[in-house]
Amino acid sequence: MQCLRGKPEPCLEKGLEDNYFPIVRLWDNFIPQNPHKNPRFKPLEHRLQVDFSKTKAAEGGRGVPGPAKMSWQTYVDDHLMCEIEGHHLTSAAIVGHDGTVWAQSAAFPQFKPEEMTNIMKDFDEPGFLAPTGLFLGPSKYMVIQGEPGAVIRGKKGSGGITVKKTGQALVFGIYDEPMTPGQCNMVVERLGDYLVEQGL
Secondary structure, three states: OEOOOOOOOEEEEEOHHHOEEEEEOHHHOOOOOOOOOOOOEOOHHHHOOOOOOOEEEOHHHOEEEHHHHHHHHHHHHHHHOOEEOOEOOOEEEEEEOOOOEEEEOOOOOOOOHHHHHHHHHHHHOOOOOOOOOEEEOOEEEEEEEEEOOOEEEEEEOOEEEEEEEOOOEEEEEEEOOOOOHHHHHHHHHHHHHHHHHOOO
């Protein structure tokens, strides 16, 4: 799957209730196209209306937004793991603030609860991870300049990590060469910004 940075590329994706949603690739902020030309087409905003009173319990009794649960994997597969100039992230995930995994790529590392707690603490107290580094699964990243309270960026050898905080979730992107830090930042932060705009 390739993301286009110039002219947006419309696509049809199967969503909730077996409806099909025409959306534009990540680079145009998922703007719905021609939502009224076909009654089967619904704008993306309809797809993201989440009723948090209807949550499904995940492991440990933690809830994942029910109606949106079916679509979170689409954001990982089609928008975080998309190709940019022939390259893509090595792994990605969308994780709730409580550590519940909403969706992830196959290679996303298994993490410890305390690692997610420490990442959340760095958002609340910028600089918290600087002395120790950011740990995620088997990897340790040196924390580099990010955006306090909004974005954490880390570096490890030729690769690194970007974490964008939204109102309800953390968007993770992990990369290695030949993908560049800027490409990773762009993919992760644009999806994160969209979720923030949607109140998620």
